[in-house]
Amino acid sequence: MFAHFPRFGQRRGSALRSLGSDLVTVTLIVAALISTSVAKGQETPADSIRHQPYQVGVSASSVFKLLEEGTPDRQYQVYGRYWMSSRRMSRVALRYRQVVGGNAEADVGLRGGHAWVFRGEDRWRFYGGGDLIFGYRRFANGRVSYRGGVSPLFGALLFIGTHVSLSLEPRLVATYIHSRGGDSGRSSSNVVSIEIQEAALLILSVHF
Secondary structure (H helix, E strand, O other), rough: OOOEOOOOOHHHHHHHHHEEEEEEEHHHHHHHHHHHHOOOOOOHHHHHHHHOOEEEEEEEEHHHHHHOOOOHHHHHHEEEEEEEEEEEEEEEEEEEEOOOOOOOOEHHHEEEEEEEEEEEOOOEEEEEEEEEEEEEEEOOOOOEEEEEEEEEEEEEEOOOOOEEEEEEEOOEEEEEEEEEEEOOOOOOOEEEEEOOOOOEEEEEEEEE
């Protein structure tokens, strides 16, 4: 078993490109949805959470990848939130990633947890919490890996309409990964990984 820690210098370019993709996507989404903003006299965001406790969202980076031509990487991420009160929510997320071509691989991830709002201002909600992480990955050579871990997080949610919000969630991810099998003849391995995600996760959600 050995520990792996991030080398931020090598990943900076990739992180900036990923974050840039998110910003482009969100700019287009906001332009399309701005007409749905809450008119004066309608429900406040706090009322929306109380009367519409369900929240379903998608990752902006996943949407961008689906629209990008020529990429062998396909990624789908769906997020669900249930607001038990205006300051507490339970959370679950499912991710499926597939790479086609010569380096074909598949990756499935599941996470779930809780978060609490520690500050609310008009349309903004700032929250903190954590998730438990589980995942499975299969490589082209037949090698498979299983992972489990924890992910403390901090998030900011902005209502851009009664039923629409954007949230930003930077997070630290600590995982234990067990790998085995494959054509290379390598024995099984165990890795502990602690890293900050390359780009903050940007989520577009609807509330109902």
